[in-house]
Amino acid sequence: MTLKEHLRKNILLATPVVIGQLGHIMVSVADSVMVGRLGVIPLAAATFAGTIYHILMLFGIGVSYAITPKVAATDTKDHGRLLRFLQDGFFMNLSLGLILFLLGYIASHFLHFFGQEVPVAKAAGPYLIIMCGSLIPLMIFQTFRQYAEGLSDTFSPMIVSVFANLLNVFFNYMLIYGKLGAPALGLNGAGIATLMARVIMFAVMIWWVRKKIQGFEWRYTWSGIRELLRIGLPSGMQYVFEVGAFATAAIMVGWIGAEALAAHNIALNLAAISYMAATGLAAASTIRIGNQMGLRDRRNLRIAGFSSFGLVAIFMGCCGTVFILLRNVLPALYIENDVVQTTAASLLVIAAAFQISDGIQAVGLGVLRGLTDVKVPTIVTFVAYWLIAIPIGYWFAFHGGYGVQGMWYGLSLGLTISGILHIWRFNRLSKKIQFQ
Template sequence: MVKSFYKRIFASSNKRTPEKKGRLQLEPSYFYETEVCYMKYFSRFKEHYTAIIRLGIPIVIGQLGIVIVGLADNIMVGHYATSDLAAASFVNSAFNIPILFGLGFSYGLTPLVGQFFGKKDKFKIGQLLRNSLLVNGCMGVFLTLLMWIFYLNIEKMGQPAELLPLIRPYFLLQLVSLIFVMLFNSFKQFSDGITDTRTPMYIMISANVLNIIGNYILIYGKLGITPLGVVGAGISTLLSRILMFLAFAVLFYRHLAYRRYLVGYKRSHYNRTDIFSLNKMGWMVGLQMGLENGLFSVTGIMIGWLGSIALAAHQVVVAISTLGFMIYYGVGAAISVRVSNFFGKGDIRNVRATTAAGYHIILCLAFLASCLFLFSRHSIGHLFTDSAEVLQVVSVLMFLLLAFQFGDSLQITYANALRGMGDVVSMAIISFIGYFLIALPVCYICGFVLKWGITGVWLGYPVGLTLTGLMLCARFYYITRQVNKKP
């Protein structure tokens, strides 16, 4: 049918007339074969598209839930008192780095579990979970000690004296919750590795709903409770994090779907090999995520040199970009799970295919996000501020936000593919080169040496992200070629 359609359309154009003599004539078969070629190319990935979307949607929803709860916390505390909002902003900013590093550290479990899931080794998966709970628990204690040292020096951080009575109790509540965040992450990454991404999503959504309800009751003093302001938000957050860990622990012991892994968990022992592997993977992935976050943190300090207007605009656009990043990274996590499964089986053809399919999906999401950013560039800033000066800068920076969507999608795809194959050392080295040896100097030179201001600083982001993505992509295809050459 398609071929006959092209024949009818191009029949007249292919008649040999004197006027057309010597011109390049296009046969209907050329267009038909081109379309068939495209159809065959994308049909190869149909199975991978479906699997990645099925795995990725629950992860995306769970991550967006975290962002939404953070926004809800700020909105509720902000309506209670400005001083409470300022205290919460300071503490949350301080805890962003350990929480993000801890999340990246726990990601090291997923590819290890995924590879043994591909080999159908249930006993080893249970053993890995057992060792991961020990390793993540120790990391939680380590991060808690670091933040305790920070707490002991909190009065030296230059915060207004009137905020310290609010900062201290809220800080301590966040401090206690770190260990439960890390233990929950062990269960979540285990579950993602065996392709069960729905259970963590349901637990996180339930905990987020309870968190918001708890905020409303404790912050504003409902049901006869004295209004606690920011302290109430801290109590609600702590309780929700404890409940997330306990809920997953109970499910693991009671749910039939996990029983096959419970045997390996109970009968195995702590061992140096697994502890070393988890630490190697975890430190490298945590470092890679920390480097990217560190680039934005360091340049945020640099932008502060340009004044409050530039800094406010920077914070607004970074907040907007985080929504897109969380969605891309949810799909990236699904790519990592699929890649680890196929890599465990030694199926390099499908390692490449699932990575390519994941990149197609993230590119489509990046295109949709770019359209949204482009058409809302003059209005989206009103969600955060009414300052005309800030809004003007935001509308300019939105074009640069569009510019690094391609690089962001590229580096997320191939960083997660390399993580799925366990090649995390090169991933961390490439990220250091891309973000700190390339992007950061470009940000400084364009922003301050060339005196292009905040626009110049932001020019470094698309340069760094794109070059990092290209280096990660080259490393991915180098590794897969080398594996294919092995007998």
């Protein structure tokens, strides 16, 4: 295949995945935009709870990604092996969803220890419990989504995600503001809306995929679950280290004040849109690399990987340009507060600067996952964010006099280092890989 053909296949495969990934983050975007109309405290509470919730959610999604490369590298005629990955993945994700909900429930009772303003911590607790409850149907949905994507069916999960996102906005309108006869539940209404939409989402996905699957049984094998966890747990930890760093940054920003935290939330919410699109490209690159691993084709494996890096760099560069051009417009969609809007606009300029780095490190994790290389990238992620980004960001913010902008400088450095190291490792491994 030529480079042009690889780029075309990447785009065709990635587009539905990107839209599906955006479905996850648009839930938070819709919540933030609609909750922001209630004031600074509800928006700050949504931000604070969201930092914890997103760590749990992305860890779960990262673990579920183990299903995709296994399915992608399996001969489609080997129905029994494919079915085993689906069944084992279902019970793994269901169990993980219950565990994540329990962790979120426990965390909700200790929010006052994080140094946030009392009204913010008080409002965040119930919202966090509801949002973590929505992780159970989300993880079940992820099972069937990752299985379908491993078979290169990226269209079905996209349709379901878009449908659920539209439902979430509708339920938000009803439950946040008390419209169409529903009670006005404010911030908690946003959480309930997300839970309702995700229950419908997983039910539709199960119905859709099971129509195409013959022989599915409600059983699992421990050996199969361990095989998935061998890839899934490190993949989940990669997201924990990265998103956890941003969550820790949000907690530190909360020490500055509610307005700084609200501005951080707006800029991060917008940056998360492009990031989740990049993770969609990363998921597609995992499928492409997994396919070439199954075909034992080193040449096309390398082209598929490097074309994915190029594609995400172009896309994220365009996103950065949008952030700069609309830096004074986008924050106004969230809240009517001049201080918050001005601070958020300055953060969007920094976000624009690290867009390409963020995209490359995301795709780097995807192509390496396709090679089933997950341990070293996990170490790289930990070092880049926790030993470099957070300490430097803290120093700039609280000792260098840069405030919330200083924290973002540190995060930008961590993303850049991570992206460079992932490209280097893919180049090295793809040259040396031995097909058995």
